[in-house]
Amino acid sequence: MTATSKTLRDEIENGIVTGDFQPGERLDEVQLATRYGVSRTPVREALMQLGAIGLIEIRPRRGAVVAEHGPERVFEMFEVMAELEAMAGALAARRHNEADMASILAALEQCQNAAASDDTDQYYYENEIFHRAIYSASHSSFLEEQCLALHRRLRPYRRLQLRVRNRMKMSLSEHGDIVEAIAAGDAEQARFLLRNHIAVQGDRFGDLISSLKT
Amino acid sequence: MTATSKTLRDEIENGIVTGDFQPGERLDEVQLATRYGVSRTPVREALMQLGAIGLIEIRPRRGAVVAEHGPERVFEMFEVMAELEAMAGALAARRHNEADMASILAALEQCQNAAASDDTDQYYYENEIFHRAIYSASHSSFLEEQCLALHRRLRPYRRLQLRVRNRMKMSLSEHGDIVEAIAAGDAEQARFLLRNHIAVQGDRFGDLISSLKT
DNA sequence: GTCAACCATTTTGTATACAAGAGATCAGCC
DNA sequence: GGCTGATCTCTTGTATACAAAATGGTTGAC
Structure with a gap:
């Protein structure tokens, strides 16, 4: 090649x-x-x-x-990602303008379309755009860069996660709540929802571990 | 050379x-x-x-x-640093063991010594050790790495900040409160205190701007 | 038979030579 | 006189050759 x-x-x-x-x-x-x-x-x-x-x-x-990241290492990375995304969401709730909101809503709609047609790969792609729209709406270029860098690093694991049954529908429903909080300007709610959206906890932790073992 | x-x-x-x-x-x-x-x-x-x-x-x-970082860019970097350190503090409050606590207390003492002798450079050095002790106590190696990397990037600006009058005494007093919260296992209090400790807000924002203008 | 030391081979790190693209300068044209 | 275009130079990017270090094998001694 x-x-x-x-x-x-x-x-x-x-x-x-x-x-x-x-x-x-x-x-x-x-x-x-x-x-x-x-x-x-x-x-x-x-x-x-x-x-x-x-x-x-x-x-x-x-x-x-x-690099071979052990399960606990990947868990830590998601933990940090969750906090950064939560921060971006909180800032976005406070600082977003009309254009930001339009981008976020458009991305949400594309996610819904992908989910409706049960297209995991497409949803994965649209999901990325959705999250990027939030980074951008934070109006902190540095935070945006950090999020993009970490997102990129977690890409392979994120992809695995979506394969888990029902994760796509769950994710989509969470997206809706997140958008609502941001639109309402509720920074702390957006922070809370995004943190839980990203973090690997409860059942999802087991899912992650087992997907890493393959 | x-x-x-x-x-x-x-x-x-x-x-x-x-x-x-x-x-x-x-x-x-x-x-x-x-x-x-x-x-x-x-x-x-x-x-x-x-x-x-x-x-x-x-x-x-x-x-x-x-790289020439404008004031707003540096502000954003401190904003993210504050959130990461706050996260490390919250985790440290929950996860610290005896050895972690000993390191933190020792570092705090060294900070007090440096402040007592009004040695800004020494305080700067001990301050770094103090914060690193907290990163370590978070027991998240990835978070620790991220904090160290960002800390390193902010080093020049941090140094300028300590030059501001009375900042050293303020910083030391905040360190005391932070240690207390961590020792008590109060994650949210530790998070709150560390966020405010690092963030550049209020008067300190003006101090930072003017120091960048020199 | 096992352990250790030495040598060879493989692989990384550095230097230099060459190629290609970007910016500046000068000339010609409008 | 100003602007546009081409050429020329300077700088970055790539290839190759060389040096140094680490690993593994082999041989010898105990």
Whole structure:
């Protein structure tokens, strides 16, 4: 396979997310270089970038391996994500303008459409847009960046979560409540709802653990 | 100047924090290479790492410049930092063990000593240890990492803040209350106190703005 | 038979040479 | 005289060659 239109970094990242590279697997620089038809230099740069966002682990003089996050680690990441999203929701409730609200409502509608046609992949995509609309409505560009970065890092696990039975319908119903709270300007309610929406707790914790074990 | 014992990345980072490289200044790869007596390759790696943590901005094919954060941007960063630290405090209140509490109390004492001798630099140092003790007591390694990363990014601005008159005494008194809440296991109180401790609000906002203008 | 030390091989880190794109300058045209 | 376009230079991005370090195997001794 040779390099496509996307950047090398995205190429390797995709390989990790799709399971082409297994967690714990050693990433050999020359192998990657030949595989993507480039030299070691851009491969190293891509690996460093992936290391910076935590997708792979780079140990000096000892190479790079795909990060294998244990269940408790993933749980912690969702815990932090929940708090950041809750914060974004609280800010959005206070600061949103008409344009923000329109984006959020539009995204909600697309989520509903995807759910109605039982299209998990489509819902996954629309769900992302919905959450991004909230980040944007927080009017804190830094918070938005942080949320996007962490969201990206959690992407593979999030995808697994939606596969759980009924999760899509639950998620959609929660979205509705969240939008309501934001529209009403109820910051604390938006914070509370988003925290619970993201956090992995109760039954969902078990679901996550078992999905990681496969 | 030639490279010292520290890594090249720390070297350049230090140059930015100390003002050796001004915000907005262009960082030429060959200049840095000759300055530190290495080739362009390690310089590029160091720049990429600094770009990943947001200290510099890298635009493809257009080089790297030292990030210049406007006041509102810095405000947003403190806003997020406050929320993360508040979260760490809340978790610490619930999860801390004897060893955690001992570390926190020891750090608090060192803060008191530094404040007693009116040593701002020393207080700055001890303050960092105090906050790190709380991160650690949260028993969430991911949250701890996120806090450390953001703390590092905010380091230059934090330093400016302590210069404000009476801030050290205020900070110390707040530390006492925070420790009390954590020791009592009052998560919500710890969250509330830490959020206010970090956040830049009221008079402190003006202080920050003016310190950025110098 | 097992353990340890040394050497070879593999792999990362660095330097330098080359290619390609972006910005500046100068010239020609309107 | 101002604006637009082409060329030229300077800088970034990539490839390859070289150096240094870590790992693994092999051999020798106990």
